[in-house]
Amino acid sequence: MAKHCETFEHTADIGLAARGDTLGELFEALAEGLADLICSREQVSVQETRPVEVQAEDVEALCVDFLVEVMTAIQVDRFLVAEVRAGAVSGRCVRADLAGEPYDPDRHEWGHEVKAVTYHQLQVAREGDAWVGRVIVDV
Numbered sequence: 001m002a003k004h005c006e007t008f009e010h011t012a013d014i015g016l017a018a019r020g021d022t023l024g025e026l027f028e029a030l031a032e033g034l035a036d037l038i039c040s041r042e043q044v045s046v047q048e049t050r051p052v053e054v055q056a057e058d059v060e061a062l063c064v065d066f067l068v069e070v071m072t073a074i075q076v077d078r079f080l081v082a083e084v085r086a087g088a089v090s091g092r093c094v095r096a097d098l099a100g101e102p103y104d105p106d107r108h109e110w111g112h113e114v115k116a117v118t119y120h121q122l123q124v125a126r127e128g129d130a131w132v133g134r135v136i137v138d139v
Contacts, residue, residue: 005033024086035081
């Protein structure tokens with residue numbers, strides 16, 4: 001099936017539900033879903049890549065910490081993300097490249113301002129042949 005991410009309703013927040021054939025694809029899908037909330041990836045072209053590396057104690061913390069790094073790149077560094085390419089991924093470490101471009105107010109429309117990636121109802125698990133995840137972001 002490859003990777004996929006969609007939003008779901010949650011009181012005063014937005015949830016992301018994703019799946020991927022691998023843990024790396026799951027993280028890519030969740031990160032791309034988060035990027036879409038902030039600025040539609042259709043508006044973003046790939047002009048450069050930025051590496052991201054995150055380590056954590058377990059796969060759930062790794063997911064949240066990775067998404068916080070993506071959120072920071074977008075909202076603080078103003079680097080909009082068109083695509084996420086996960087390289088080495090384990091239950092405690094993820095290395096990925098964020099492909100995109102710097103924010104240009106003449107070309108990019110800002111969507112949601114994401115305040116936080118939360119642990120509330122967080123799920124990262126293997127289901128059959130796929131990895132599934134759910135995360136709620138505070139907007």
